[in-house]
Amino acid sequence: MNATHQRVKSVLTIYVQGKLASTIDMEHSSEKKQYALGRASDNTIVINSPIVSSHHAIFEMKEDGCYVYDSDSTNGIHINGKRIKSVKLKNGDNLRIDDINEPHKDGILIVYSLLDDHSDERWNELQLEDQTTMTIGRESSNDIQISHSSVSRKHARITRDGNTFFLEDNQSTNGTFLNGKLVTSKTKLTHDDVIIVGHTKLIFQSTKIIYNVQSRGMRIDAINIIKDVQDSKGGLFAHKSTKRILDDISISVKSGELVALIGGSGAGKSTFMDSLNGFRLPTEGTVLVNGDDFYSNYNAYKNIMGYVPQQDIVYDTLTVREMLTYAAKLRMPDDTTEDEIANRVQEVIKDVELEGREDLVIKQLSGGQRKRASIAVELLADPKLFFLDEPTSGLDPGMERNMMKLLRKLSNNGKTIILITHATANLNLCDKAVILGYGGKLCYFGPPNGALEFFNVEDYADIYDLINKESDKWQKKFKESIYYSYHNSLVQKDVKMTERKTVSQNSSFRQLMILTKRYLKLTLIDKQRLAFLLLQAPFIAVLLSIVAERDSFTFYETSKEVIFTVAASAVWIGLLNSLQEVTKENDVYRRERAVNLRLAPYIFSKILVLGVLTLLQSVAFIIAFSFVMDLPTNSLIGSVKIEWFVTFFLTTMAATSLGLAVSTMAGNSDRAMGLAPILLIPQLIFNGLVFKLEGFSELISNFAISKWAARAISISVDLNDKPTELETRALVPPRNLPHYYDHELSLLYQNWGILIGFSVLSIIISLLVLKKKDKQ
Numbered sequence: 001m002n003a004t005h006q007r008v009k010s011v012l013t014i015y016v017q018g019k020l021a022s023t024i025d026m027e028h029s030s031e032k033k034q035y036a037l038g039r040a041s042d043n044t045i046v047i048n049s050p051i052v053s054s055h056h057a058i059f060e061m062k063e064d065g066c067y068v069y070d071s072d073s074t075n076g077i078h079i080n081g082k083r084i085k086s087v088k089l090k091n092g093d094n095l096r097i098d099d100i101n102e103p104h105k106d107g108i109l110i111v112y113s114l115l116d117d118h119s120d121e122r123w124n125e126l127q128l129e130d131q132t133t134m135t136i137g138r139e140s141s142n143d144i145q146i147s148h149s150s151v152s153r154k155h156a157r158i159t160r161d162g163n164t165f166f167l168e169d170n171q172s173t174n175g176t177f178l179n180g181k182l183v184t185s186k187t188k189l190t191h192d193d194v195i196i197v198g199h200t201k202l203i204f205q206s207t208k209i210i211y212n213v214q215s216r217g218m219r220i221d222a223i224n225i226i227k228d229v230q231d232s233k234g235g236l237f238a239h240k241s242t243k244r245i246l247d248d249i250s251i252s253v254k255s256g257e258l259v260a261l262i263g264g265s266g267a268g269k270s271t272f273m274d275s276l277n278g279f280r281l282p283t284e285g286t287v288l289v290n291g292d293d294f295y296s297n298y299n300a301y302k303n304i305m306g307y308v309p310q311q312d313i314v315y316d317t318l319t320v321r322e323m324l325t326y327a328a329k330l331r332m333p334d335d336t337t338e339d340e341i342a343n344r345v346q347e348v349i350k351d352v353e354l355e356g357r358e359d360l361v362i363k364q365l366s367g368g369q370r371k372r373a374s375i376a377v378e379l380l381a382d383p384k385l386f387f388l389d390e391p392t393s394g395l396d397p398g399m400e401r402n403m404m405k406l407l408r409k410l411s412n413n414g415k416t417i418i419l420i421t422h423a424t425a426n427l428n429l430c431d432k433a434v435i436l437g438y439g440g441k442l443c444y445f446g447p448p449n450g451a452l453e454f455f456n457v458e459d460y461a462d463i464y465d466l467i468n469k470e471s472d473k474w475q476k477k478f479k480e481s482i483y484y485s486y487h488n489s490l491v492q493k494d495v496k497m498t499e500r501k502t503v504s505q506n507s508s509f510r511q512l513m514i515l516t517k518r519y520l521k522l523t524l525i526d527k528q529r530l531a532f533l534l535l536q537a538p539f540i541a542v543l544l545s546i547v548a549e550r551d552s553f554t555f556y557e558t559s560k561e562v563i564f565t566v567a568a569s570a571v572w573i574g575l576l577n578s579l580q581e582v583t584k585e586n587d588v589y590r591r592e593r594a595v596n597l598r599l600a601p602y603i604f605s606k607i608l609v610l611g612v613l614t615l616l617q618s619v620a621f622i623i624a625f626s627f628v629m630d631l632p633t634n635s636l637i638g639s640v641k642i643e644w645f646v647t648f649f650l651t652t653m654a655a656t657s658l659g660l661a662v663s664t665m666a667g668n669s670d671r672a673m674g675l676a677p678i679l680l681i682p683q684l685i686f687n688g689l690v691f692k693l694e695g696f697s698e699l700i701s702n703f704a705i706s707k708w709a710a711r712a713i714s715i716s717v718d719l720n721d722k723p724t725e726l727e728t729r730a731l732v733p734p735r736n737l738p739h740y741y742d743h744e745l746s747l748l749y750q751n752w753g754i755l756i757g758f759s760v761l762s763i764i765i766s767l768l769v770l771k772k773k774d775k776q
Contacts, residue, residue, distance in 0.1 A: 009026065009114075010025075010026040010061065010065075010066040010089070010114060011023060011024065011025055011026070011112070011113040011114075012024040012026065012045070012059070012110050012111070012113075013110065013113065013210075014045070014047065014108070014109075014110050015110075015111075015125070016047060016049060016106070016108055017049075017106055021047070022045075024045055026061050026066060033060070034058055034059065034060050034061070035058070035060075035061070036055060036057075036071075037056050037057045037059065038053055038054050038055040038056040038057070038071070038073075039053065039054050039056070040054040040055060043055065049097075049106050049108060050106060051074075051075050051104055051106050051108070052073075052075075052108060053071070053073035053074050055071045056070075056071055056073040056077075056097065057069060057070055057071055057073065058071055065088050065089065066089045066112065067087070067089070068086065068087060068089055069085070069086045070084070070085050070086065075099075076097075077095055077096070077097060078095070078096040078097075078098070078100050079094070080093060080094055080291075081094075081096075081100060081192065083100075089112045090112070090114075090221075090290075090291040091112070091113060091114040091255065091290050092111070092112070092113065092201060092212075092291050092292075093111070093112040093291060094110075094111055094192065094203065095109070095111075095112065096110075097110075103206060109205060109210075111203075111210065111212070113212060124210065124211055124212065125208050125211075126144060126209045126210075127208045128158065128160065128165060128207050128208055128209065129207045131143070131160065132160045133159050133160070134157065134158045134209070135157045135170075136156045136157065136158075136176075136197055136202070137151060137152055137153050137170070138151045138152060138155065139154065142154070142155075144202070144209070146199075146200045148200070148304075148382060149331075149333075149344060149380065149381055150173075150174045150198045150199070150304055150331075150332075150333070150381055150382070151174070151197060151198040151200075151333065152170070152171075152172040152173050152174070152333040152334070152335050154170045154335075155169075155170055155172040155176065155198075156168060156170055156172060156176040156183070156195075156197060158204075158209070159186075164188060164189075165189045165204070166186050166187060166188055166189065167183055167186070167187050167189055167204075168183070168185075168186045168187070169182075169183045172333065173333035173334045173335075173507070173596075174198070174303045174333065174596065175299065176195065176197055177195070177196040177197075177299065178194070179193060179194055180194075180196075180292070180293070180296050180297040180300060182299055189204045191205065191206050195209075196297070196300040198303070198304065199218075199382075199384050201290070218255055218289050218290050218301075218304075218384045218416050219252075219253065219254055219255045219289070219290050220252075220276065220287065220288070220289050220294075220416060221250075221253075221291075222249060222251050222272075222275070222287050223285055223287070224249075224284060225249045225250070225272065225275050225282045225285035225287075226244065226246055226248055226249075226282055226283050226284040226285055227244070227245050227246035227268070227271055227272075227280075227282045227283050227440065228242050228244050229243050229245055230243070231243035244439060244440065245271055245439065245440045246268050246271055246272055246275065246440035247439055247440045247441045247442070247475070248285075248442075249272060249285075249436075249442045250442070251434055251442070253416060253418065253432070254416075254431075255384075256411060256412070256414060256415070256416055257416055257417070258407060258411040258417045258429065258430045259416075259417065259419070259430060259431060259432045259433070259434060260419055260430045260433045260448070261273060261418060261419065261421070261433075261434045261436070262421060262422065262424065262427075262433060262434070262435055262460075263436035263467065264437075264438065264464050264467065264468045266438050266439070267436035267437060267440060267468075268436055268439070268440030269420045270389060270420065271440065272436065273387055273389060273418065273420055275287065276387065277305060277307055277385075277387045278294060278295060278302070279307075281295065289301055301385070302594065303331075303381055303596065304382070304383050304384050305384075305386075305387070306378035306379065306381065306383030306385070306386040306387065306415075307378065307386075307387045307388075307389075307591065307594070308371075308374050308375055308377075308391060309587055309590075310389040310393060310420075311587040312370050312371065312373070312587070313374045313587050313588050313591045314370065314373050314374055314377065314588070315362065315585070315588065316361070317363065317522060317526060318362060318521070318525070319359050319360060319362070320349065320354055320357060320358045320359070320362060320365070320373050320376070321345060321349070321358040321359055322521070323373065323377070324345045324349070324373075324376055324377060325341060325342070325345055326514060326517075326518045326521075327377045327380055327592075328341045328344055328380045329341060329514045330511065330514055330515075330595075330596070330597065331380055331381050331595060334507050334510050344380060345380070346358075348376040348379040348380055349376060351376070351379055351410070351413075352375050352376045352406065353372065354369060354372055357369060366399070367395055367399065368395050368399035368402065368403060371391050371392075371395070371403065372406070375388070375391070375406075381595070383415065384415060384416065385415070385416050386415045386416065386418070387418050387419070388407070388417070388419040390419075390421060390422070391403055391407070391419055391421070392421055392423040392426075393422070397425070400425075400426065401423075401425070403423075404421075404423060404426040404429045404430075405429065407419065407429075408430075411431075424459075424461055425460075427448040427451075427460055428448055428449070430448055431447070432445065432447060433445070433447070433448045435451060435463060435467060436467070437468065437470075437471025437472075438467070438471045439471055441467075441471040441472065441474070441475040442475060442478060443467045443471060443475055443477075443478055444463075444474070444478050445478070448460075451463065454481065455474075508598050508600060508601050509601075511597070511598055511601035511602075512601035512605055512608075515602060515605035516605040516608050516609060518605075519605050519606060519609045520609050533577060533613060533617065534613075534616060534617060534620060535620075536617075537569075537573055537617040537620045537621035537624070538620045538621060538623070538624035540565075540569045540573075540621070541621055541624035541625040541627075541628060541629075542628060544562065544565060544566075544625070544629070545628035545629065548561065548562055548629070550628070550629055550630050551630050552629060553629075553630065553631065553632050553722065554722070555722055555723060555725050556719065556722040556723060556724045557724060557725060559714075559719055559722050560689045560719070562629070563710050563713045563714055563717070563719070564689045564690060564710060566625075566648070566709075566713060567683075567689075567706040567709035567710040567713060568680075568683055568684055568687065568706050570621075570651035570652045570655065570706075571651060571655040571680065571683045571705050571706050571709070572655075572680055572683075573614075573617055573652050573655070574614065574654065574656040574657075574659060575655050575658065575659040575676055575680065576659075577610055577613060577614065577652070577656045577659060578606070578610055578656045578660040578663060579666075579672045579673060579675070579676060580663060580669040580672050580673065581606055581610070581659075581660060581663050582606070582663035582664045582766075583664075583666045583667070583668055583669050583671075583672050584669045589602070593770075593774070599770050599771060600767065602770075603660070603766050603767055603770070604763075606660055607657070607660070607763065610653075610656050614649060614652040614653050614656055615649060618648045618652060619645065621648055622641055622644055622645045622648065631717075632716075632717045632718060634718055635716070636715075636716070636744070636748055637745065640717070643712075643748065644713065644716060646752060647709060647713055647716065647751075647752065647755075650712075650752055650756060651705060651708075651709035651712075651755055653755075653759050654705045654758035654762070655705055656759075657758065657759040657760075657762035657763055657766075658758065659679075660766050661762040661765040661766045664766045664770050664773075682700075682703075682704055683706040684706070686700060686701035686703075686706070687701075687704065687706045687707055688701060688707045689714075708751045708754045708755050708758075709751075709755065711740055711741065711751045712748055712751035712755070715740075715741060715743060715747050715748045715751065719741045720737040720738075720742055720743065
């Protein structure tokens with residue numbers, strides 16, 4: 001273990017008759033050390049209570065933890081509500097000597113805590129007997145103050161009605177959780193109910209609350225993690241077989257440890273990490289955080305968990321300070337002031353050692369500094385549990401070591417950190433290493449220097465060949481080794497996986513405003529792209545003036561040509577506006593969505609900004625078009641220019657919304673742009689002005705935005721009233737005119753309504769696609 005890492009101690013906090021009686025510190029030692037509890041005076045811990053036996057229980061300290069044994073007592077010991085004879089204790093366990101169903105007035109409560117050697121943490125209590133209302137929150141005026149960036153000023157309250165107590169969430173940003181479930185209304189409290197606010201666990205004990213604010217990281221136990229997937233080898237019609245990519249992995253990571261996860265290709269490192277952080281659930285097994293089922297309590301813990309994926313979760317065109325400020329506004333409670341946000345941003349900039357670079361644009365930073373900026377985004381919420389996927393990837397040896405030193409410092413300052421890394425040269429900075437062989441087999445878990453001895457090699461790089469070639473052999477050897485029995489002592493069998501559900505409590509309107517401002521900022525910063533998008537509309541109008549006469553709306557044939565081009569151009573402009581707008585920020589989106597990002601504010605922030613863009617494009621097009629072409633003067637609403645503007649805007653907006661929907665489906669920006677021709681060509685074919693649409697072709701054409709745009713423009717220019725050149729010369733009889741081009745206001749409104757419908761439908765599709773991705 002690294003020399004700078006603090007040791008831990010076990011603490012028993014004892015309550016007698018509802019009052020704090022004493023706190024016992026118990027030392028961890030290589031030799032067994034026993035603490036006897038009972039009523040007799042010869043016990044180490046004497047509790048003078050009629051329900052405690054003379055010699056009630058034994059607490060035994062071993063090097064790997066604290067064990068408790070019932071000494072055949074009369075009333076027994078209940079651990080977290082279940083009577084036991086012996087068990088190894090976990091941080092936060094509640095031990096009761098009492099009648100669980102009908103608590104005795106002399107009942108004994110003992111809370112077990114695992115703390116740093118130098119920590120002054122204690123379980124505190126707040127009596128409720130003389131209070132009608134008790135508040136919990138970030139402000140000092142609360143009865144229980146929790147100074148954490150995820151906690152609102154007035155987060156929750158407990159009220160009393162006679163002898164009954166109720167818990168209410170005070171419209172907090174990140175929610176209040178009772179026994180793992182989000183509190184959505186006034187809820188009655190019962191004995192031993194567990195309340196989680198931020199990183200604090202509170203236990204309701206009839207007439208009081210006992211609580212302990214965690215100052216260090218969280219303990220995490222992975223228990224029998226198995227992940228099976230369908231093997232698609234053999235082609236589309238081949239028989240599907242099940243492939244195991246995580247093979248019964250169990251590890252225990254203590255609070256405040258820095259743990260490296262290493263292994264070769266196909267070892268399942270990312271899959272295992274995503275099982276630990278709850279992003280991808282395993283097929284079997286579960287994960288405990290501080291003894292709580294992480295999956296069923298995911299919403300309670302997700303706001304104090306950090307995750308930095310391999311790809312950077314920052315926007316290149318923002319400065320470090322701007323990026324962190326927008327992220328802080330999204331992640332911190334709604335009632336956080338601008339000064340608090342600014343102070344927190346500066347704190348994390350200092351934590352990741354980016355002082356002096358906070359006003360640099362992120363794309364100007366080095367690779368290591370960009371990774372530090374991504375880490376800073378996650379530090380804003382002061383996570384106690386931190387996951388990083390290859391944070392040293394692509395860094396030179398010097399920056400790689402500096403990054404590992406930074407993580408070591410963060411770990412020492414109170415964070416449990418688990419990272420995937422290939423930086424084996426710096427493994428000595430970690431407390432433990434998890435080594436996975438091919439097929440997700442756990443081949444070693446323990447101190448890094450122990451790995452060299454276990455595999456009988458001199459260099460960590462030599463381990464890769466061994467575990468890739470003979471992963472079964474090393475998995476078996478590890479399970480039979482002292483490392484397995486020592487470092488996996490908390491592993492429990494027969495724990496069923498619990499479904500994980502996600503919720504978000506943030507204000508939708510506030511998120512919409514923050515996301516809109518950020519997206520607008522990103523759009524304005526990219527001046528080259530913005531200029532291209534704004535100039536393409538008038539440029540198309542100018543190009544039309546080159547190939548079409550100024551009086552093109554005199555005859556039917558030339559009118560159709562211009563209408564066809566304008567309708568198709570509006571669709572093209574709209575698609576270019578948005579085809580890449582979601583997929584290009586997939587990494588940032590996924591991380592923010594995992595924390596508290598709501599779908600509707602995210603999509604509508606895009607719609608608002610792109611709506612303003614399409615508005616400007618439409619104005620620019622109409623001005624340029626009317627300058628080079630003579631528009632008809634016979635209007636249905638008083639101005640042909642306004643009719644054209646509305647049609648062009650609605651068409652471009654419908655295409656923009658369609659592009660946004662496609663962007664939610666595409667895996668990356670290149671694939672999204674590759675779909676552009678596939679989307680545009682049907683707009684040309686099924687426009688209705690080139691080919692006669694009948695039967696099935698007419699049915700398909702209803703899904704072409706350009707068809708309805710062409711009809712709306714045709715109605716505005718009174719296409720049916722335009723003579724053909726042949727008719728003018730009296731060479732052909734009058735033609736049959738389709739009624740949908742008639743110069744009628746009701747038909748114009750109908751086509752506008754259909755274009756609006758396309759926009760609404762595309763927005764709904766975008767939301768549904770993103771919602772489906774949540775499940776994946």
